[in-house]
Amino acid sequence: MIIRPIEDADWASFLPTFHGIVDDGESYAYPSGLSDDEVRRLWDEGAPSLAVVAVDPVDGAVLGSAKTGPNRPGRGAHVSTASFMVSPDARGRGVGRALGEWVLAWAREQGYDAMQFNAVVETNTAAVTLWQDLGFRVVGTVPEAFDSRRHGRVGLHVMHRPL
Known part of the structure; x- marks a missing residue:
C-alpha cells in the first residue's frame, strides 16, 4: 500500500469512512452529523500537523487515513499524537499497522x-492490542469517559x- 498526504480527490472516498466510524459510536467522541467541511477541518489541521491516506496501489482505493502532529502546543509540542481510521472494507489487511508504523517514523x-494517544477507548481491543504491539503502553485510564x-x-x- 502507498501512504501519502491526503489530497482533495481523496475526501470523497474517506468521508464515508469517517462518518461511519463516528456514527458507530465505539471509537471516536466526535459528534455525529458533522458537515464534510467540518470533518476536513478536524482531520486535516494543516502544518505542523499532517493528514495522510493509505491507498491501494492497484486500484487507488483509499483504505484508511491517519492524522498526526504535536499533541499540545508550546511546551507540549515535543510529544506527538495521531488518530487513525480504516475503511470497513479494508480491515484485517494491515492498514492500521502500516499507518501506525508510518506515523511513528514520521514523528x-x-x-x-514521544507519541501519546489521549483517548483510546478501552473496549476497542483491536486498537489497544495494535498500539501495544507497536510499543505503546497504557499510562492511565480515565474511567467512564466515553459513552x-x-x-x-x-x-x-x-x-x-517514547520515540
Whole structure:
C-alpha cells in the first residue's frame, strides 16, 4: 500500500469512512452529523500537523487515513499524537499497522521525543492490542469517559511510547 498526504480527490472516498466510524459510536467522541467541511477541518489541521491516506496501489482505493502532529502546543509540542481510521472494507489487511508504523517514523523524522494517544477507548481491543504491539503502553485510564453505543460508559486509555 502507498501512504501519502491526503489530497482533495481523496475526501470523497474517506468521508464515508469517517462518518461511519463516528456514527458507530465505539471509537471516536466526535459528534455525529458533522458537515464534510467540518470533518476536513478536524482531520486535516494543516502544518505542523499532517493528514495522510493509505491507498491501494492497484486500484487507488483509499483504505484508511491517519492524522498526526504535536499533541499540545508550546511546551507540549515535543510529544506527538495521531488518530487513525480504516475503511470497513479494508480491515484485517494491515492498514492500521502500516499507518501506525508510518506515523511513528514520521514523528521520529520530525524530531518528536514521544507519541501519546489521549483517548483510546478501552473496549476497542483491536486498537489497544495494535498500539501495544507497536510499543505503546497504557499510562492511565480515565474511567467512564466515553459513552459507547454498545457498552455504555467505558474508560479512555492514555497510551504513550517514547520515540
